[in-house]
Amino acid sequence: xxDGMPVVDAIVHPYNLSPENEKxxxxxxxxxxxxxxxxxxxGPRYSIPQEKYERDWPMEDxxxxxxxxxxxxxxxxxxxxIGAFHDGVCGIDKAVEIKKRWPQxxxxxxxxxxxxxxxxxxxxxxxxxxxxGPSGLKLYPNSWLGNQMLGWQMDxxxxxxxxxxxxxxxxxxxxxxxxxxxxxxxxxxxxxxDDIDSAAMAFPDLQFEVVHGxxxxxxxxxxxxxxxxxxxxxxxxxxxxxxxxxxxxELALATLAGxxxxxxDRILWGTGCMVTHPRPHLERFAxxxxxxxxxTGWGVPALDREAKKKIxxxxxxxxxxxxxxARLEAIKGDEIDQMRAEFTETPAPYSQTSLSxxxx
Numbered sequence: 031x032x033d034g035m036p037v038v039d040a041i042v043h044p045y046n047l048s049p050e051n052e053k054x055x056x057x058x059x060x061x062x063x064x065x066x067x068x069x070x071x072x073g074p075r076y077s078i079p080q081e082k083y084e085r086d087w088p089m090e091d092x093x094x095x096x097x098x099x100x101x102x103x104x105x106x107x108x109x110x111x112i113g114a115f116h117d118g119v120c121g122i123d124k125a126v127e128i129k130k131r132w133p134q135x136x137x138x139x140x141x142x143x144x145x146x147x148x149x150x151x152x153x154x155x156x157x158x159x160x161x162x163g164p165s166g167l168k169l170y171p172n173s174w175l176g177n178q179m180l181g182w183q184m185d186x187x188x189x190x191x192x193x194x195x196x197x198x199x200x201x202x203x204x205x206x207x208x209x210x211x212x213x214x215x216x217x218x219x220x221x222x223x224d225d226i227d228s229a230a231m232a233f234p235d236l237q238f239e240v241v242h243g244x245x246x247x248x249x250x251x252x253x254x255x256x257x258x259x260x261x262x263x264x265x266x267x268x269x270x271x272x273x274x275x276x277x278x279x280e281l282a283l284a285t286l287a288g289x290x291x292x293x294x295d296r297i298l299w300g301t302g303c304m305v306t307h308p309r310p311h312l313e314r315f316a317x318x319x320x321x322x323x324x325x326t327g328w329g330v331p332a333l334d335r336e337a338k339k340k341i342x343x344x345x346x347x348x349x350x351x352x353x354x355x356a357r358l359e360a361i362k363g364d365e366i367d368q369m370r371a372e373f374t375e376t377p378a379p380y381s382q383t384s385l386s387x388x389x390x
Contacts, residue, residue: 032101032316035335036343036358039105039308040264040300041206041241042096044087045119051086054174057114059214067270067305076307076379082388089124092304093132094382097366100309101376103343103358106165106300108206109141109157112213113174126160134360137350139166139206144193145173145182151196158200165350166204166239167197171220172213181220184238185228194233204349205229206239210246211267223250230258237262237349239298244268244282249289255297256290262349265341266300272314273306284320288330294337298346307379315342 031037047061061084069077096102107128110120117123118141128136140157142150158164173180182189184207197205212221223240230238243251243263254261263286271279287293299315301308316338324330331337347354361367380388 031103032312032342035316035339036354037102037104037312038299038343038346039096039102039303040239040298040346041108041266042092042105042301042303042308043108043110043120043305044089044092044124045304046086046115046117046121047084047119048086049084051115051117051119053116054114054177056174056177056179056214057112057119060112060114060119063214064305067267076310078380078385078388082385087304088384089127089131091383091385093135093366095303095307095309095380097135098369098373098382099307099377099379100303101312102308103361104135104137104346105303106137106139106346108139108166108168109164110168111141111143111170113143122157122160125157125164129161132364132366134357134364135366137165137346139168139204140164140202141168142193143173144169144189145175145180147189150193154193154196154200158202163201165202166206167193167202168206168208168241169193170208170213172216179214179216181217183220183225185225185232190229191232194229194236198233198236203235203351204237204239206241206264208241209243210240210251211242221246223247223254226254226261227258230254230260234260236260239264239349241300242267243297244286248282248285252286252289252293255286256292262296262298262345264298264300266302267305269299269301269311269315270306272318273310276314279318280320280324283333284324284328284330287333288324288328291331294331294333294340295345295348297341298349299342309376309379 065080065083109122109125110118112119125138138161142153184190237260239262241264245267
């Protein structure tokens with residue numbers, strides 16, 4: 031918790047960025063992009079040298095950064111189907127480890143490539159069984175096949191809709207889609223928002239979680255959450271602007287909230303840890319207030335404590351249809367709770383990780 035408010039980090043990543051995991055040339059570009067983001071989004075106490083960053087991150091490090099060195103109570107792990115890497119960069123094995131060790135702390139998402147057709151369906155079945163019923167399904171708008179990068183859209187009745195139907199048949203309620211933040215020199219059209227409209231209309235019982243919401247297409251995103259009650263915006267990457275580009279964050283959130291008062295009911299807190307350390311962004315958000323001009327001149331509703339509670343945890347619980355308080359009760363006294371009790375103050379960044387020798 032932070033300032034008495036529960037926190038659900040809607041996405042955390044123990045990426046496997048080791049050179050051995052690179053399958054296609056696109057992997058190197060993605061790795062360097064992530065490594066660069068770590069330096070751009072954080073101050074000197076948190077930035078990691080490239081040679082220490084580009085490795086296979088163990089799940090224990092992300093757990094420590096998220097729950098011990100920061101203030102989250104719950105988090106989500108997505109199996110990632112980025113075919114430029116042998117294991118997709120966040121593999122199913124780490125999700126299985128989470129299921130065994132920290133079952134109440136995490137929401138788990140399966141992840142497949144829709145352009146693989148029946149193979150994607152079969153992989154979803156396999157992952158569903160191994161994860162004992164994941165909470166969601168994670169998708170990317172690109173497919174990495176050898177040196178090719180192909181694209182697909184959410185409103186495609188032949189590629190996307192059969193997979194959505196499959197997810198529904200398994201009882202999966204949430205489909206998360208990476209948008210707004212292109213992964214390298216790829217066609218921007220697949221990262222736009224408009225293809226989500228038809229999906230949201232065709233599948234009203236599915237919840238569509240837009241990852242990197244607010245990083246681009248702000249007006250489109252704002253009107254989308256105003257029109258569709260089953261579209262949500264995950265602030266991964268957008269949240270990091272609180273640390274290095276606070277006015278850009280304010281502009282993004284003001285644009286979303288200025289178009290509709292429903293915005294505070296549709297936004298999810300997410301940091302993407304370990305791309306960056308989650309703590310500085312979360313601590314800044316807890317204290318964040320709009321400038322008076324935003325509220326009086328733009329008509330943006332104040333981001334009061336109730337709105338922050340929604341964004342930090344309550345909206346995520348509502349999207350998944352779970353009892354937040356019951357989930358918080360379930361983690362009391364677990365391994366992480368016991369480790370937290372050993373500290374009188376929040377530990378220094380990376381001090382509880384395998385990078386402990388790197389603490390500034």
